[in-house]
Amino acid sequence: MGKSLKKRTALYSCGLLLLFVAIGIPASEDREAKQRAYGEDFMKIEEAGKQEDRSSLINISKQLETRWRGEDIGKYARLMNKILAVLRNDFKEVNRAEIARLANEAIRSVDRQSGGKIPPDALPAYWQLQDWYLSAQYRFYYYERGIESHDDSLWREQRLDVASRTVGTLERIEKVMDPNWKKDVALRLQAEPPKGMSSGIGPEAVKDPNVRAEYEKRIEENTRKNEWWKVQRDLRDLQGRLLKKVRSAIPAMYSRPPYDDEQLAQLLTEHMKDAAIRNEMLAAIQHRKTEPAQN
Numbered sequence: 055m056g057k058s059l060k061k062r063t064a065l066y067s068c069g070l071l072l073l074f075v076a077i078g079i080p081a082s083e084d085r086e087a088k089q090r091a092y093g094e095d096f097m098k099i100e101e102a103g104k105q106e107d108r109s110s111l112i113n114i115s116k117q118l119e120t121r122w123r124g125e126d127i128g129k130y131a132r133l134m135n136k137i138l139a140v141l142r143n144d145f146k147e148v149n150r151a152e153i154a155r156l157a158n159e160a161i162r163s164v165d166r167q168s169g170g171k172i173p174p175d176a177l178p179a180y181w182q183l184q185d186w187y188l189s190a191q192y193r194f195y196y197y198e199r200g201i202e203s204h205d206d207s208l209w210r211e212q213r214l215d216v217a218s219r220t221v222g223t224l225e226r227i228e229k230v231m232d233p234n235w236k237k238d239v240a241l242r243l244q245a246e247p248p249k250g251m252s253s254g255i256g257p258e259a260v261k262d263p264n265v266r267a268e269y270e271k272r273i274e275e276n277t278r279k280n281e282w283w284k285v286q287r288d289l290r291d292l293q294g295r296l297l298k299k300v301r302s303a304i305p306a307m308y309s310r311p312p313y314d315d316e317q318l319a320q321l322l323t324e325h326m327k328d329a330a331i332r333n334e335m336l337a338a339i340q341h342r343k344t345e346p347a348q349n
Contacts, residue, residue, distance in 0.1 A: 091121070092129045092132075092133070095121070099114060099137055103140035103145075108141070108145070111141060115156055115160075124167070127164055127172065128173060130160075131179035132179045134183060135182045135186065138153055138156060141153055142186075153186060154190035158187050158191075160183050164180055174286075175281070175288075177227055178289070181227075181296070184220075187219075188216055191215075194307075195216060206311075206312045210314065214321075216307065217304050217307070217318065220296060220299060221321060221326060224293065224296045224326070225325040227296070228293065231289050231293065232286055235286040239283060241283060242276055245269070248269050301331065301335060304318070305335045305339045308339050309342035318339070
């Protein structure tokens with residue numbers, strides 16, 4: 055377990071670490087700098103929300119894409135989620151169309167920046183952006199049926215958008231879930247300190263440069279190991295929430311006329327590897343179709 059875990063966590067951030075080494079920046083320093091920048095942007099968003107300054111929030115959203123492009127997709131997505139939350143919760147007048155537009159722009163930005171390969175730690179924030187978009191774009195999203203639409207062609211388009219975004223995100227999550235992850239693992243909060251020194255002591259307190267270098271290496275490795283474990287835990291939490299929505303809302307939508315079992319079957323076959331869940335959903339649709347006749 056120990057060797058395989060080290061291998062996975064090393065691969066998880068290998069490219070980033072090589073970049074740090076090449077330009078002479080310690081990974082810990084870069085991480086701290088990014089966290090400070092994230093905090094600054096977060097406070098700007100909160101301040102604009104307190105002032106109900108809509109134009110400032112829109113400008114901040116544009117600045118975020120430039121500032122975080124190529125830096126940290128996850129932080130960009132989380133900051134955009136914060137903007138959307140402020141627009142939804144802190145303003146007296148809620149503009150649903152504006153929220154849907156900003157959410158969709160952020161989704162497309164993440165897709166462009168990642169080339170379709172979203173980092174595992176960014177997937178929860180990515181889904182939250184999808185959630186903002188769907189809830190703002192479609193009033194029926196949090197309900198089982200799209201009762202407001204009487205246009206069959208529009209309804210087909212709307213429910214396909216909801217289904218494909220939901221199932222597509224679920225597929226992305228499952229592709230990066232490491233099957234070797236274990237829930238019950240004892241993580242070290244602090245890296246093992248040099249012999250004779252107390253746990254949690256800073257590297258700067260170690261006089262011997264060789265011992266200090268080894269200690270810094272252990273700190274980085276322990277940090278990566280803990281981050282990997284937390285990301286895998288979060289992915290499983292998100293998978294559970296999405297599966298619940300997929301199993302309930304999507305069959306409910308597709309059991310409403312105009313029926314399109316073939317479209318849903320194709321969508322599920324392409325994006326959902328669990329045949330048992332696919333069959334369960336298709337059977338649920340057939341059951342729902344017979345309910346009116348039974349009543």
